[in-house]
Amino acid sequence: MRTFLLKRLPSALLVLLAASFLIFLILRLIPGDPATSLAGPDAGPEAVAAVRARLGLDQPLPGQYLHWLGHLVTGNLGPSYAIGGQVADLIGEGLGNTVELALGAVVLVIALALPLGVLGATVRRGPVAAAVRALTTAVLAVPPFVTGVLLVLVFAVTLRLLPPGGHESILDQPDIGVQYLLLPAVCLALPSAAVLARYLGDGLERALAEDYVRTATALGVSRRRIVWLHALPNALPSAITVLGLQIGQLLGGAVLVEAIFAWPGLGQLAEQGVLRRDYPVVQDLLLLLVAVYVAVQLLTDLAYAWSDPRIRWE
């Protein structure tokens, strides 16, 4: 496992470095000068120049880039330009909420995909199979903002069971927090659950056609035992890879779901940062998202190797 990590880490770090360079460049392409907008409409040229000097924006670009990298390495991210407060605090707060949402969604994805996938592979004909297939097709086809609005209409407006949006910390008040979490997490989880259920169903179907299943059946092993203990472990590795890819998608999708349900996470922070030209917030945030994506990929490879003993950690 150590050699596995040692082999993967350098390329992961290289990706991060390239991403940081790209992010820095893209943000400098944005027209408009943050110093001018920060100094206010009535500020004279001296005031703008003072703001620029204070933020280090008068330095040449390579200097600014290295300065930023230095900040990243020391962990001292500095103050935000427009939103107010320290960048590290803003990101920490948003990250906690987004992780809460994403974790809730991942739990739901697994809880939904496992039974649906098994159902899809074992019941191949009849109304149940058709219903499962229609459900996954519909869930995949319809964009999350449609699902989100429908969820709010049904569960918040008509049935009045859950709040239509907002956030309460699940750590402070678990019973109330979970009510706020449920609708956004379902909305975020549904498409990924459908994808995973399909992959799992296909993999399971293939596994069930293998010789060892016929042997086990001939030996009198029960069908349920064959599905869960013989076929499922063989269908899991590819499903885990798909789950990893889906977790990457979840983080991107969270931006939209947060906007629909007024969830104060990283997505909202990114939206504010971009619209208010808060360079430090946006560049640290984008790099964090790329880093998380890279880390998820790495973990996926590890989980894949763990679930399939034939792959050695080399």
Place this chain on the structure above:
Amino acid sequence: MTTLAVRLPLPAGLRTVRGATGITLVGAVVLAGLLAPVLTGTDPTAQSSLALAGPSGNHLFGTDDLGRDLFSRVLYGIRTDLLIGLTAVPAGALSGCALALLSGLSRWADLAVQRVFDLLLAFPGLILALAVTAVLGPGRWPVIIVIALAEIPGFGRQLRAGILVQREREYALAARVGGASRLRVLLRHVLPNAVDPLIVQSAVALSLAVFIEGAMSFLGVGVRPPEPSLGGILSQSTAYLATHPAFAAAPLIAVTALVLGLTLIAEALNEGIRR
């Protein structure tokens, strides 16, 4: 063109129940959008004092918070979405295919092109949307550019995979042995045999376009009001879900019919190709 229609197994796929349902759904929505000027005489941006009214004879779907007729807004919103999709999808498809062809020419180009696809896939799509909008300012063009960028890897990877398979077939090797240049084999022999999956991809891409347009509207960086778009009307309606749920009904139905229909068409075409 006729020879193409005979060779392609596509129409057969569309004659299934699934294909016919998809065509009907998409056809109905597209027709409603195309006939918008005929179906309604009301200006979709004309405001009135009659805000948030329910459905009535004058306003088939009611009115929005500014008293604008929702029937004509939804119809013209469909037009906006179709226009955006039919501009952005071909642009993304052509760029993706051009990159795939480039990757078919040399090993180095292939490596570079694959990294480009990876990069486009790795960047969370909506973060890309925010970044592009930050550079260009909100409006119709950033939406089109974001959609086009998002479509590139889908088309590019499909075509690249097709080229890799077809290139090893006997007919391609025979053409190569016969003295045709690498470029000629690629364009005249391999490419025509690798395009079928791209037609399926087009249906998928159109529904992705509706998805991105709507998502950008929800993030406040979509098509700029007062111009109507399906996602724009829907996101506008969310503030009134508790008090005026009818507001959301028409855009919900239009978006759902459109994307569901496109998905059904894509699935039917896919079956047709595999058969």
